[in-house]
Amino acid sequence: MLPSHLNGHSALGRGRPRLSAAAASGDFAAAGIGAAAPLEEHDRIYFQSYSHLGIHEAMIKDRVRTDAYHTAIMRHQKFVEGKVVLDVGCGTGILSVFCARAGAKRVYAIEASEIAVQAREIVKANNLTDQVVVIHGRVEDVDLEEKVDVIISEWMGYMLLYESMLPSVLFARDKWLKPGGLILPSHATLFMAPITNPERYESSVDFWRDVYGINMSALVPLAKKFTSEEPSIETIGGENVISWPAVFKHIDCYNFTAEEFKSITTKYKVSSMMLAPIHGFGFWFEVEFNGPAESSHNFPSNLDPLEIIQKKRRRSSEDAVLSTAPEDEPTHWQQTILYFPDPIEVKQDQIIEGSVTVSQSEENPRFLNIHLECTTGGQTLVKDCAMR
Numbered sequence: 116m117l118p119s120h121l122n123g124h125s126a127l128g129r130g131r132p133r134l135s136a137a138a139a140s141g142d143f144a145a146a147g148i149g150a151a152a153p154l155e156e157h158d159r160i161y162f163q164s165y166s167h168l169g170i171h172e173a174m175i176k177d178r179v180r181t182d183a184y185h186t187a188i189m190r191h192q193k194f195v196e197g198k199v200v201l202d203v204g205c206g207t208g209i210l211s212v213f214c215a216r217a218g219a220k221r222v223y224a225i226e227a228s229e230i231a232v233q234a235r236e237i238v239k240a241n242n243l244t245d246q247v248v249v250i251h252g253r254v255e256d257v258d259l260e261e262k263v264d265v266i267i268s269e270w271m272g273y274m275l276l277y278e279s280m281l282p283s284v285l286f287a288r289d290k291w292l293k294p295g296g297l298i299l300p301s302h303a304t305l306f307m308a309p310i311t312n313p314e315r316y317e318s319s320v321d322f323w324r325d326v327y328g329i330n331m332s333a334l335v336p337l338a339k340k341f342t343s344e345e346p347s348i349e350t351i352g353g354e355n356v357i358s359w360p361a362v363f364k365h366i367d368c369y370n371f372t373a374e375e376f377k378s379i380t381t382k383y384k385v386s387s388m389m390l391a392p393i394h395g396f397g398f399w400f401e402v403e404f405n406g407p408a409e410s411s412h413n414f415p416s417n418l419d420p421l422e423i424i425q426k427k428r429r430r431s432s433e434d435a436v437l438s439t440a441p442e443d444e445p446t447h448w449q450q451t452i453l454y455f456p457d458p459i460e461v462k463q464d465q466i467i468e469g470s471v472t473v474s475q476s477e478e479n480p481r482f483l484n485i486h487l488e489c490t491t492g493g494q495t496l497v498k499d500c501a502m503r
């Protein structure tokens with residue numbers, strides 16, 4: 116989840132999380148902290164934001180999210196029972212406790228923010244200190260005495276990639292996962308589609324044309340700039356989506372690399388299902404929880420709409436999938452919308468095509484730069500924005 120105050124949070128003047136005090140809870144002396152690289156300012160602010168209870172409350176109360184992880188752990192119980200698990204970014208420790216209850220022999224619960232202190236108390240209060248070792252530190256810095264059978268992590272930010280936590284999970288995979296080990300979630304897919312949202316456009320842009328009978332149209336250009344300069348996190352419905360989605364990126368967590376994460380470019384081509392003004396593009400994601408040998412639903416980027424339906428239909432209630440799609444139950448991730456300054460009218464079956472690049476910001480790798488090109492009906496729109 117995105118700490119909504121990621122950027123604006125005031126620094127408390129405290130330094131990096133105290134790695135040297137990161138003793139294991141319980142009787143284990145197995146876990147520790149290795150030679151830690153210095154914590155950069157952006158990471159300090161990032162971890163600071165996760166020491167606030169509110170963000171953990173929002174995540175845990177998101178039942179779609181928390182149930183999906185619980186279902187996934189139980190579905191893979193045979194891989195967890197009697198095994199060693201690494202929980203990357205355990206927060207309050209909820210997923211570690213789920214794994215311990217599913218029979219894990221040991222769970223290394225790694226958390227860089229101060230919430231690790233409470234996670235350790237929670238483990239104690241639930242009599243799990245023999246199984247769960249809470250380590251207050253960055254996964255990049257910890258030193259475990261053993262390799263692990265399972266890595267679990269809830270790393271997904273808004274628009275999947277925001278926050279850039281996935282590289283930490285990939286780091287843990289390369290350093291600590293035994294060959295053939297399980298990663299939960301195993302696959303992630305980021306979708307995109309043009310959307311129409313006349314109500315939203317009217318309330319933020321057209322609103323200024325007549326306010327209490329006063330012509331405030333002078334504010335319209337500012338309103339257009341304001342609406343379109345940053346991605347907007349909001350909930351839309353399936354009725355706002357005007358084409359079948361395109362796959363922006365399908366990530367196989369068993370093979371994806373941090374290098375690939377730095378910049379991702381995809382070409383898309385979709386066809387409008389209706390006559391409508393396009394107000395922008397919506398992005399949402401799904402994650403799947405598959406074993407190393409199981410295939411993923413693996414959406415190719417040149418997605419055939421029928422394939423999406425078939426894949427969704429083929430899923431049984433046994434499948435552990437966490438979806439943030441507009442047509443599914445809302446989650447705290449909502450959808451991410453990139454609004455255009457002005458709508459573009461499209462007809463039914465009109466082709467909308469272009470490319471999107473999402474890259475980690477150089478100024479702060481937790482932030483994203485987004486470059487979108489869209490051509491339809493002879494018009495081309497180029498949009499650059501940052502997700503900070």
Ligand SMILES: C[S@@+](CC[C@H](N)C(=O)[O-])C[C@H]1O[C@@H](n2cnc3c(N)ncnc32)[C@H](O)[C@@H]1O
Pocket residue numbers: 116161162165171174175203204205206207208209210225226227228230252253254255268269270271280283
């Ligand atoms: C989205 S929260 C999930 C928390 C918890 N697993 C849950 O499901 O409720 C991600 C957590 O990972 C922690 N985190 C992010 N990167 C980390 C890293 N490199 N090392 C340790 N903890 C990290 C954050 O501080 C945050 O508490």
